[in-house]
Amino acid sequence: MNLTGLIFLLFAHYFAGRGVIRLFRIDVDAIALLCLSMMCGVTIHSFVPCIMDLIHVPLTASNMYIWLGGTSLLLSIPLLIKIKETKLPTLRLPQLYEVPFLLIFIGLGVISVWRCWYFPPTPRDVLTGVELIAEYAVKEKTMINSAFSVDVRLNSAANNIFKSPFITSLQVIYKLLVLPFGQLWLSILFLSFTTWFYTILRQVVHPLLAGMLLLIYFAVPDLYAYTYIILYDYSNMVFFFAGYYFMMKYMSSGKVNELLWVSFLFGLATYIRSETLVLAAFSIAIFAIYMYRDKVSIKQIVIRGGIFMAGPLVFNFILSNILIKYLVPYKFKLGDLLNPNMTDIGLLFDKFHELVFGLMFSPKGQAVYAHFYIFFLVVFVADLILNRKISRSAGMTLWGVLIVFITLGVLSFLIPSHTVINSAKRGLFKLIPLATLYMAQTGLLQKLSGYLQNRENRVKEAATAQPAANTKQPKKKK
């Protein structure tokens, strides 16, 4: 493994991502800033090999260093301009009761990174598509290479050569600069996202409850497996969640820069998996309903909705009409993949039935998601019974969960190759962080969190009051 290459990439991702975040003027705490910078940096850099290939620059290690360094420098201009405004972060040490959970998370993180480093890429979907292209791109210095000369099974169920070059590019970068199997970019995404997600949960509930919720989230077997097996769904989940989370933040702030940021994040999610365009379109309904309830004018709703959808549409255009069009020497025909029997609505209900009883609540589903949905349903029902009302933030998150569920059912109906047992199975990952966040936002956990926080504050106040009283006593004697 080339450690120099890895260190270079870590800095390059950070500065590129940090520059982009500064460009959008997003105000987040130090840990979130670091994590989001890494996440964005990794994804933005995946465009670099594509651009190099489109303008016929050979994909060699030295060219990659130059281009990635140059891109990072260019993207960090917004950061460099206001370098004087940069403050050193104030980091807080974890509380004693967070340590047991943190040790578990660090252990699971180390195991995931080890497996990601040790094993070569495995999924059939990447070996018959993006990984094959990346392997020969490194050997032949171009992404249009001999991988396309074998029987690529055009218009078969998977159509893997037409998938986003997101993985191909990152594999090319990491194979050239770090190690022959690439893959470590996934560990960066995983560690950054999980850390950021934990900070979000800690803001919403008491750290003890945040630790418990993150443990339930971590212990979803397939979700954990895809932190070291390269495929699109984990990365897609990361950016879909980020987009949805900042959309909820925008709903309360109403700042234009945050809306642009949301649009950008949904755009990145669409670039990774083009089906996200459908999810973004469904999400816009929630966006519009909440704005209407906040008495925003129809004209403003349309304008803001347009900005919201601009990112996914632009990135989808770049993906379909530039990257796939010019980097894959075959024509993609979506029409061949669509369900020829769209009028059969019964089939749509069959898909939803299969999604719920054939997957989520089936023995197969248990192996994939463990008891996650049971935890979620227990909290949901208990909250409905005991609390009887859903807060605005919890409501919005719950809508997100519903959107993912509905969209996946509809996609399985529209595109038969989007099978419930494979595609929807991994697509449901997008639901998991949202459902975890919802559990944190429920009145039930909020009350428990408030109780723990109050007790802790009272103990703290008593501890600070006692020494003060002790120091006063000798004065009285005088």
Added chain:
Amino acid sequence: MHFKINLTLIALLAIFLFFNIPFYNNWLNTNIFNQQISYFTVKDQLSIEQRRVARYGYSYVIYKELNNVFKKFKIDSPVLLLPPERYMKENRVAGFNVVEPMVYYYLTGNIAVWYDSPGVEKANCVLMPDRNGKVALQKIDTKQQLDTLLSIFKKYKLDL
């Protein structure tokens, strides 16, 4: 401080109870603590080729070995005809996975075809089951030989 210690004990208890739920206990023991893929088991097998063998298994070793067999048979530009997986299973070949032409190219750098692939007429060797339930490479010397093989294979659906 007492309250924080109490909360720490609650955290430890929660983790203990969580991993005592049968499914999570099983996941922890069979997946997370899987000895076969732990660092301590494979620390002496860290070369790229050893890691490939560890992941892709017996089939990968066979496919890589084919390169030596091609040299032995003096096949300069091998185009391997891959049998359908179901055909191999019917002939009791155990522990061997027939990969797709794309995966074969990824693993070995050589061309392979299926019975319905474009360019199947260029196939000059084939993987066939032998009497011991193992796989063996056979040369295809004539068009008649190829046609016979194709007519056998076409009876089986390809698993994609």
